[in-house]
Amino acid sequence: GESVGLHLPTLSVQEGDNSIINCAYSNSASDYFIWYKQESGKGPQFIIDIRSNMDKRQGQRVTVLLNKTVKHLSLQIAATQPGDSAVYFCAEMGMDSSYKLIFGSGTRLLVRP
């Protein structure tokens, strides 16, 4: 399959701290990137997206950073809350009319009270 395999790293943070979740994407031709949050028993929930002509985009308590030179994407969550505990996926899409997202393997975020 095209998705990265089983390895699921875990990030444990203290409530109120900032979280940084990293993702290495695979295709240098990808020009659209998106972060999803998935809670147990639910489908992925859209968090934030960014196009390749930007290197930073901010949302409510979240910031996405894109470094095309090293094909790296990160999601920063400010003042992490217990409700942020979930698995986070990055995904990439090429504007080559493939219309499909290629997902990373995900990172589990655990927020300690």
Add this chain to the structure above:
Amino acid sequence: KAGVTQTPRYLIKTRGQQVTLSCSPISGHRSVSWYQQTPGQGLQFLFEYFSETQRNKGNFPGRFSGRQFSNSRSEMNVSTLELGDSALYLCASSWTKANEKLFFGSGTQLSVL
């Protein structure tokens, strides 16, 4: 506004049977995508439809098929089920023709015994 609705939520089948899963996209969305999620392979692209046309298909055997209706609702079918088809099947819809900001449903959990 209702989100992406998938039915049924859970399904148990035996090997050799076939199954049909249903997806109703967000009102006004004309693009529908299907993904398979398993612990071993993560999220993998199955196929994508826009205005009743399949624009792309992932690397899955011909036992996996789908279609989209004129009201944008979509179905996917898996014939001759195998144990390895056990997975969470996710449907997603997008407002844009380029499939940006895909919104996912909660999925259909298929178990093949």
